[in-house]
Amino acid sequence: MSDSDLREKLREIIAEVSEVDEIPDETPFKELGIDSMMAIEIVAEVERTFKLSIPEDELKKMTHFTAVYDLVKSKLAAAA
Known part of the structure; x- marks a missing residue:
């Protein structure tokens, strides 16, 4: 998937x-x-969509779009 x-x-x-x-x-x-409830829903959908697991301690870092993007991108790269 491209950036x-x-x-x-x-x-x-x-x-x-x-x-x-x-x-x-x-x-x-x-x-x-x-x-926070929406954030949990967002994380759940991201995990389902990209088949990732995002540890609870990393959720606190997901405060804006770029943080979410950077985290998901690094998880996808690690899984590749």
């Missing part, structure tokens, strides 16, 4: 769960109205 495809799919997942149309790279999820 742009990965970014697009992650934005799609986050937008669908949060019902936020625009997901900027660095805006904190809190500012977008994404609460």
Whole structure:
């Protein structure tokens, strides 16, 4: 999967769960109205979609889009 495809799919997942149309790279999820329950749903969908396991201690780092992208990209690279 290309970087742009990965970014697009992650934005799609986050937008669908949060019902936020625009997901900027660095805006904190809190500012977008994404609460902890939505964050759990996002992580669950990311794990299902990409067949990944994201440890609980890494969830705290997923505070904005770029953090999610970087984490998923590194997990996918490690699994390859």
